[in-house]
Amino acid sequence: MITNNSSLCIHSGTRVSFWYDKWIGTSSLKICFNHLCKLDRHQFGSLADHITPDGAWRFDFKRILNNLEVTQLAGLLNVIGSDPPVIDTLPDTRRWQLHNSGGFSVKSLYHTLTVVAGVDNFPHHFVNKNGVPPKVSFLLWCVVHGKLNSLDMLNRKGMEVYSYCILCGNCNESQEHLLLHCKVAYKTWMAVMPKMHWAWVFPETMYLLAHSWSHSSLSSNGKVVWDLFPSAIVWILWRERNCRIFEDKYSFKTDSEIAVDVKALALSWASAAGNRVHLNFSNSVYNWETVFD
Numbered sequence: 146m147i148t149n150n151s152s153l154c155i156h157s158g159t160r161v162s163f164w165y166d167k168w169i170g171t172s173s174l175k176i177c178f179n180h181l182c183k184l185d186r187h188q189f190g191s192l193a194d195h196i197t198p199d200g201a202w203r204f205d206f207k208r209i210l211n212n213l214e215v216t217q218l219a220g221l222l223n224v225i226g227s228d229p230p231v232i233d234t235l236p237d238t239r240r241w242q243l244h245n246s247g248g249f250s251v252k253s254l255y256h257t258l259t260v261v262a263g264v265d266n267f268p269h270h271f272v273n274k275n276g277v278p279p280k281v282s283f284l285l286w287c288v289v290h291g292k293l294n295s296l297d298m299l300n301r302k303g304m305e306v307y308s309y310c311i312l313c314g315n316c317n318e319s320q321e322h323l324l325l326h327c328k329v330a331y332k333t334w335m336a337v338m339p340k341m342h343w344a345w346v347f348p349e350t351m352y353l354l355a356h357s358w359s360h361s362s363l364s365s366n367g368k369v370v371w372d373l374f375p376s377a378i379v380w381i382l383w384r385e386r387n388c389r390i391f392e393d394k395y396s397f398k399t400d401s402e403i404a405v406d407v408k409a410l411a412l413s414w415a416s417a418a419g420n421r422v423h424l425n426f427s428n429s430v431y432n433w434e435t436v437f438d
Contacts, residue, residue: 146258150242151249156235158193168192169225178221181206181214196229268355276418277376284383285376288351293320293383311389312382321350323386324379329400333382336404337374337411339367339437351379366422367437373411381407405430412436 153161153168161168164175164182175182186205187194197203202222210218243253259267272285287293296308296318310318312329324330325347338345348354360371381403388395398406408430415422422429422436429436 146254146261147249150254150257151239152242154238154240155192155230156233156237158196158230158232158237159191160237161192163190163192163195164188166192174221174224177224178217181217181221184208184210184214192230193232196232200229200231202227202229266356268352268358271355271358271375274372274376274414274418276414276416276420277373281376281380285379288320288324288379289355291320291350291352295320295323311386324351324382325354329403330378330382332400333378333404333407336401337378337407337433339363340434364437366420369415369418369420369422370411370436373414374407377407377411377414381410408433 148167153166155161155168162173164178164185165173167173170177182188184206186207195203202225204218239249240247241249241253243257244250268289272282272289274282284293292298296306298320299306300308308317310316310322310327312323313327316322316327322330325334331347334345334347348357354375358375360368363371385398385403389397409426412422412426412429
């Protein structure tokens with residue numbers, strides 16, 4: 146993707162590979178003239194290595210070329226031209242074609258990747274939240290895309306593993322079961338929801354959850370914490386699952402302890418983002434309804 150959407154600006158020619166970089170045409174010269182590339186003593190040399198001091202092409206082949214190879218060399222010269230590009234002392238640069246400035250930006254690359262092979266209407270506002278660590282946002286990003294390496298996913302990839310859910314022990318582990326429909330996950334979600342005047346039907350997938358996540362009827366403090374719930378719950382449940390699987394002497398947390406961890410984590414992220422949503426941290430965790438007042 147990066148190679149196809151960038152172009153080289155030649156100056157000194159010392160940082161551009163003659164054969165391997167796409168500095169002229171639509172592909173590297175190695176692809177079109179692979180046989181000549183292998184014969185060149187400077188196969189891995191730069192563009193500058195193939196230009197003489199007086200400004201002519203320079204090739205040093207391992208042997209005298211036969212008639213067919215001479216024809217191929219003529220074809221190469223027809224592509225690159227009889228005169229090499231004029232070089233100077235400035236460093237070679239690469240221009241990014243997806244941005245007007247020519248400079249690379251992650252935003253322009255991500256936009257192109259989304260258009261080519263992305264998820265329609267990806268709920269990025271659900272995933273990217275102030276205060277949430279990048280590794281947690283990335284985990285939630287994988288979940289919304291349905292790419293979490295749960296046990297059923299590993300089985301589909303060819304790994305033979307016993308795929309029961311380590312949290313409840315009743316069903317096979319899948320991403321949606323582990324994070325939404327497992328009885329431990331269900332209790333965790335319900336524990337952080339406001340109790341008064343609230344009813345919620347669990348969606349089938351995390352993708353549907355992302356598109357239905359709304360907080361229009363909550364207070365300003367409640368909205369801040371509400372936006373952090375999905376990231377906190379996914380992170381705590383996934384961490385608890387991994388600890389139970391991979392740590393031999395790990396003491397399983399109870400459902401109430403998991404819920405407390407989620408609440409504490411959401412409050413700490415809110416504080417990290419500059420939102421003071423509680424007067425007393427401990428009191429808010431154990432008197433949860435005060436957060437929504």
